[in-house]
Amino acid sequence: MIQEKFVLKKENLHAFLEALSKDMEVFVPCHNENGATTFLPYNGQEIYTAAQTFYSPKQALNKPSEKEFFFGKKSSSVEVERVKQNGGKMIFGIRPCDTHAVKAFDKLYLEYGEVDPFYREKRDSTLLAALVCTEPCSNGFCHSMGTQEPTGHDLLMVEKADSFYIEAASSKGEELIKKHRGLLNITKFQKPELNFECKKKLDTRNLKEILDKGFFSKVWEEEGKRDLNCTSCTQVCPSCYCFLTLDKFILNTENSERFREWDSCHLQRFTKVAGNHIFRKSRESRLRQFVMHKLSYFQKNNDMMLCIGCGRCISVCPVGIDLTEIAAKIRSEFE
Amino acid sequence: MSEKMLTEPCQAKIVKIKDEAPETKTFTIKYVDEALQKALHFTPGKFFMLSIFGYGEIPISISSSPLKTDSVELTIVDVGNATHALHPMKEGDIVGLRGPFGNGFPIQKFRNKDIVFVSGGCGMAPLRPAVKAIVGKRSEYKKLTLFYGCKRSDQMLFKEDLKEWSGVENFNTLFTVDEGTPDWKGEVGVVTKLFGKADLKPENSIAMIVGPPVMIHFAIIELKKIGFKEGQIYASLERLMHCGMGKCAHCNVAGTYVCTDGPVFSGAELAKLPLEEK
The missing domain is CATH 2.40.30.10 (Translation factors)
Incomplete structure (x- = not known):
């Protein structure tokens, strides 16, 4: 075990990220070409740590569209080839709440039922360098969800005025610190206690039972009326994982590829079956699916809430739909 | 596997x-x-x-x-x-x-019972393995009844099997179509209309239903009227799965996965599921 505590001076941040990037693809919080904050592979860009990113870091693990298989047509057979995933990845500066979203993915893809080898390959080579929050974000409610401390991370970081406090949280994290020891300085600084309170709250006591009882509540109809089904919430959500599979030909009808792409329960076609039958036709039914999957359904198979309390869906919603308010209204009706 | x-x-x-x-x-x-x-x-x-x-x-x-x-x-x-x-x-x-993928019909549990098959349109396809398995071990089951409804008679699947099954001992096969055509001499109307024409004895029966959502809905209502209990009814649901392993969430119905928890559900489970979400 490493006994010393280290800080990464901000003047060394880029040197550190460059050194890491030699071994792995390092996703960092930054601005995208449209000015929105997100996580992108490090290429020398300015790092954004002032607040929560607009987009979640989930695209480091599950890209909006990713190739899973290549199918090569031969004269009397089809070659089925699993597309190899880029080995070695780090999500640098992932916030504690977002590490819980990764935990939800791990439970779903690696623990529940059959293991998904596609996710396993990506996850096995992904490191998490968590950056703890020292003040509340605009719409987060991590204290309500119990996600204010990071989980499953390899490094833990705390931002200070001129440096990042950094400590190993796993053996892989320890190896990294040893390897890049030259860029770090020894410190006497101790990890501070996190003593801020989120502005938003969500009462989670018996929430699943209460929401399940409120399946036919009028609240869904009222909120559903406003819902634009724009899917913004499912795009920015760190734990929304619903995907579809899609085959695409490569130029002709000989060779093709199979993609996994983000899907959204807010779209009508999400439940469309042969013969154009749609099981969730109304906006309210699709809003309910989103909220219930976050706060109730996921627990059945995976023993945790899918909502990790980052509040991004609230920040992004163009009509101000707020799942904490929906939950509170249903609680007042059915508790 | x-x-x-x-x-x-x-x-x-x-x-x-x-x-x-x-x-x-x-x-x-x-x-x-x-x-x-x-x-x-x-x-x-x-x-x-x-x-x-x-x-x-x-x-x-x-x-x-x-x-x-x-x-x-x-x-x-x-x-x-x-x-x-x-x-x-x-x-x-x-x-x-x-x-x-999926759970399938627990036909081992149905031994020594009367079996009622209810099927609509291409729902006969997922039900055919159950019929074949039960007919293949005929002595292990009691009276068999098949209700099969289609839009038109030419859309009936497995015509050779249907003929064969009508000759199987103690197997009553009843058919109906939505639209009668000149060559059709049988019943016209929804499949549940056939229920009264068979001498069903609900006490020792199991019903297996595969068909479109509206057919499942009414078949369950009518079977219950005859005296079937929820635990004696099984139906297979349709959803467009993308993974089959409870991951992609396309077949999620109020938290239940049709791919891994189903597609076959007992009447008791179905009663808890909102099959059409308003």
Whole structure:
């Protein structure tokens, strides 16, 4: 075990990220070409740590569209080839709440039922360098969800005025610190206690039972009326994982590829079956699916809430739909 | 089943194609890798994720008997992109199989009972393995009844089987169509209209239902009127799965996964599921 505590001076941040990037693809919080904050592979860009990113870091693990298989047509057979995933990845500066979203993915893809080898390959080579929050974000409610401390991370970081406090949280994290020891300085600084309170709250006591009882509540109809089904919430959500599979030909009808792409329960076609039958036709039914999957359904198979309390869906919603308010209204009706 | 069989589309060859009804064909399929074919076993009601390479992967119920696993049959209507690409395919062409998935009908539990099959349209395909398995072990079950309704008589699937089953001892087969045609001499109307024409004895019966959502809904209501309890009713639900393993969430119905918890549900489970979400 490493006994010393280290800080990464901000003047060394880029040197550190460059050194890491030699071994792995390092996703960092930054601005995208449209000015929105997100996580992108490090290429020398300015790092954004002032607040929560607009987009979640989930695209480091599950890209909006990713190739899973290549199918090569031969004269009397089809070659089925699993597309190899880029080995070695780090999500640098992932916030504690977002590490819980990764935990939800791990439970779903690696623990529940059959293991998904596609996710396993990506996850096995992904490191998490968590950056703890020292003040509340605009719409987060991590204290309500119990996600204010990071989980499953390899490094833990705390931002200070001129440096990042950094400590190993796993053996892989320890190896990294040893390897890049030259860029770090020894410190006497101790990890501070996190003593801020989120502005938003969500009462989670018996929430699943209460929401399940409120399946036919009028609240869904009222909120559903406003819902634009724009899917913004499912795009920015760190734990929304619903995907579809899609085959695409490569130029002709000989060779093709199979993609996994983000899907959204807010779209009508999400439940469309042969013969154009749609099981969730109304906006309210699709809003309910989103909220219930976050706060109730996921627990059945995976023993945790899918909502990790980052509040991004609230920040992004163009009509101000707020799942904490929906939950509170249903609680007042059915508790 | 191995991880490979469940998570990778495995090459399978179309060995036989049979025209079943307009725009409906039964494809007999064998894994190219014989070891996979040998490893295959399934209960009636399970489904495969079928790859038509380049066109997509779709959930398709197995329509052949679980007692015969040296090949599998998939009965498929030409209705979407993948099925439309499949239909012109020929014997010898290669498709991909992933699975089988789902729970299936627990027919072992139904031994020594009267069995009632209720089927609508292409719902006969997922039900056929159960009928075949039960007819194949006829002495283990009591009285059998099949109710089968279709839009038109030419859309009835497995006509040879239907003829054969009507000759099986103590097997009452009743048919109806929505639209009578000049050649149709039988019943016209919804499948539940047939229930009164069979001498059903609910006390020792099990009903298995496969069909469109509206048919399942009314079949359950009518069976309950006759005296069936929720625990005696089983129905198979349809959703468009993309993974088959409870991950993609397309078949999530109020937290229940049709792919892993189903597709077969007991009446008690169905009563808790909002089948059509308003």
